[in-house]
Amino acid sequence: MIELLGIEEKTYTLNLGPQHPSTHGVLRVILEMDGEFIIKAEPVIGYGHRGHEHMAENRNYMQFLPNLGRLDYLHALAYNQCYCMAVEKLLDITVPERAEFIRVMTSELNRITSHLLWFGAYLMDLGAFTPFLYCFDDREHVLDLLDRITGSRLTYCYYRFGGVPTDIDDDFLAGCRAFVSRLRSRWNDYHNLVTKNVIFIHRTRDVGIITRDQCVKYGITGPNLRGSGIPYDIRKSEPYSAYPWFDFEIPVGTKGDIYDRYVVRLAEMEQSLRIIEQACNKIPDGPIMAEKVPKRIKPPEGEVYQAVETARGSFGMYIVSQGDVKPYRIKLRTPSFANMSFFPEMAVDTLVADLVANLGSIDVVIPEIDR
Amino acid sequence: MLKDNLTTALAPLNLEKVAEGDYAKTGYHLEVAAQPAQMPDVAQTMLAAGCFLESFTAVDLRETFDLVYHFASFDELCRTAVHVPLGKKKGMPTISHIYPGADWYEREVFDLFGIHFFNHPDLKRLLLPEDADFHPLLKDFGASQGND
Numbered sequence: 001m002i003e004l005l006g007i008e009e010k011t012y013t014l015n016l017g018p019q020h021p022s023t024h025g026v027l028r029v030i031l032e033m034d035g036e037f038i039i040k041a042e043p044v045i046g047y048g049h050r051g052h053e054h055m056a057e058n059r060n061y062m063q064f065l066p067n068l069g070r071l072d073y074l075h076a077l078a079y080n081q082c083y084c085m086a087v088e089k090l091l092d093i094t095v096p097e098r099a100e101f102i103r104v105m106t107s108e109l110n111r112i113t114s115h116l117l118w119f120g121a122y123l124m125d126l127g128a129f130t131p132f133l134y135c136f137d138d139r140e141h142v143l144d145l146l147d148r149i150t151g152s153r154l155t156y157c158y159y160r161f162g163g164v165p166t167d168i169d170d171d172f173l174a175g176c177r178a179f180v181s182r183l184r185s186r187w188n189d190y191h192n193l194v195t196k197n198v199i200f201i202h203r204t205r206d207v208g209i210i211t212r213d214q215c216v217k218y219g220i221t222g223p224n225l226r227g228s229g230i231p232y233d234i235r236k237s238e239p240y241s242a243y244p245w246f247d248f249e250i251p252v253g254t255k256g257d258i259y260d261r262y263v264v265r266l267a268e269m270e271q272s273l274r275i276i277e278q279a280c281n282k283i284p285d286g287p288i289m290a291e292k293v294p295k296r297i298k299p300p301e302g303e304v305y306q307a308v309e310t311a312r313g314s315f316g317m318y319i320v321s322q323g324d325v326k327p328y329r330i331k332l333r334t335p336s337f338a339n340m341s342f343f344p345e346m347a348v349d350t351l352v353a354d355l356v357a358n359l360g361s362i363d364v365v366i367p368e369i370d371r
Numbered sequence: 372m373l374k375d376n377l378t379t380a381l382a383p384l385n386l387e388k389v390a391e392g393d394y395a396k397t398g399y400h401l402e403v404a405a406q407p408a409q410m411p412d413v414a415q416t417m418l419a420a421g422c423f424l425e426s427f428t429a430v431d432l433r434e435t436f437d438l439v440y441h442f443a444s445f446d447e448l449c450r451t452a453v454h455v456p457l458g459k460k461k462g463m464p465t466i467s468h469i470y471p472g473a474d475w476y477e478r479e480v481f482d483l484f485g486i487h488f489f490n491h492p493d494l495k496r497l498l499l500p501e502d503a504d505f506h507p508l509l510k511d512f513g514a515s516q517g518n519d
Contacts, residue, residue, distance in 0.1 A: 046496075
């Protein structure tokens with residue numbers, strides 16, 4: 001149409017990042033723009049590539065353990081757990097019940113910190129500053145709890161092959177119970193401040209819709225998938241660790257837009273609280289470390305694929321052992337990698353103003369994509 | 372059962388191996404071995420059965436490559452591992468037109484192993500800089516001898 005007016009139709013290139021506050025790390029997106037509309041988006045990744053898979057091949061199994069906390073630094077304990085479970089499978093070790101309980105509790109606490117951080121950072125992307133202060137206040141309490149047990153506040157390296165190295169105490173359990181009731185008492189504030197906020201609803205309803213078909217084609221997992229109404233959660237679909245012993249639900253959305261993904265993440269935190277609460281009441285006494293863990297980890301020849309549910313979706317580790325003290329090959333299947341590969345399709349024909357809203361809503365952690 | 376459906380659906384493709392996996396040991400319900408040229412058909416069958424591509428990678432076995440595709444399903448617990456042996460300096464047909472999610476996985480394998488994918492829409496380095504002249508996950512890549 002525009003040609004009729006004698007105006008030449010032109011597109012231009014807009015460069016977003018790699019240093020941009022709303023790309024949550026070093027991500028660059030090359031945008032082909034037609035006015036305010038995006039006609040092509042090409043993410044450029046790899047700025048944070050440290051070669052973790054390569055590192056895995058030239059150190060022994062134990063030495064690779066700390067690397068797992070540096071992939072998805074927001075839900076590091078789930079990554080720890082995946083690696084430990086994969087190696088335990090290769091070595092055929094059974095983890096004591098108490099250790100499984102401790103793993104689930106700490107991993108769920110970690111999931112809450114991750115979702116809380118997403119909540120604050122995402123709303124900040126949308127221009128709301130206050131929720132960030134609310135959720136960091138709550139998050140601080142979990143970090144203190146995890147700090148007591150694991151010795152670190154972010155890049156955890158807490159689980160060991162066969163169990164956990166340090167036991168939890170009554171103070172930790174009391175702290176968990178206090179935190180559960182604290183966060184529950186805060187839900188009202190969160191919902192009044194954000195969930196029912198008319199600006200937020202208009203900004204996110206019917207924006208960035210993900211369909212079931214797209215999830216299958218791109219391998220999208222986590223809250224992004226569940227927001228589209230598919231109840232796929234590794235904790236239920238492929239039960240591991242102590243999860244089968246707990247009563248919890250998998251929240252799902254209906255439309256698959258940003259708002260649904262937001263609601264799913266908030267509802268998931270409540271489910272995590274339920275798991276922690278049950279674990280506090282049911283935790284058995286007993287050893288925290290399996291008895292027959294060899295000093296020198298040298299799994300027999302074979303391969304294993306282990307998946308866990310992290311805050312961002314299905315994280316899988318594919319380990320090939322050739323009977324050596326070093327892994328022959330480790331592939332890290334990170335959820336954000338698959339979720340991010342969908343982004344170009346998601347961004348096409350949207351307004352540039354929605355770009356940040358869309359990008360934030362799939363909750364990517366860049367070091368996990370780059371590995 | 373998805374596992375039985377997949378076994379039936381894969382039968383006409385005359386694959387080298389379609390066998391039940393040892394889930395407790397490897398995490399696979401179904402183990403498949405295919406030749407490179409058969410991979411697009413396998414992918415098409417997996418997509419028709421509603422499976423998603425969970426992961427794709429390569430393993431450098433020194434004389435050959437072993438390409439490993441993992442498929443899983445949102446509806447039922449059933450993981451399929453497809454192993455494809457590939458000679459060194461040989462190319463592989465892409466499956467990115469079937470699973471668009473495979474686009475990045477194939478670029479990553481091209482980047483880190485130097486394996487070429489035929490008919491890939493945009494085969495270029497993904498994680499390493501554009502001007503890198505090495506493929507770090509090859510076993511004869513210098514630094515992988517490393518000190519420990």
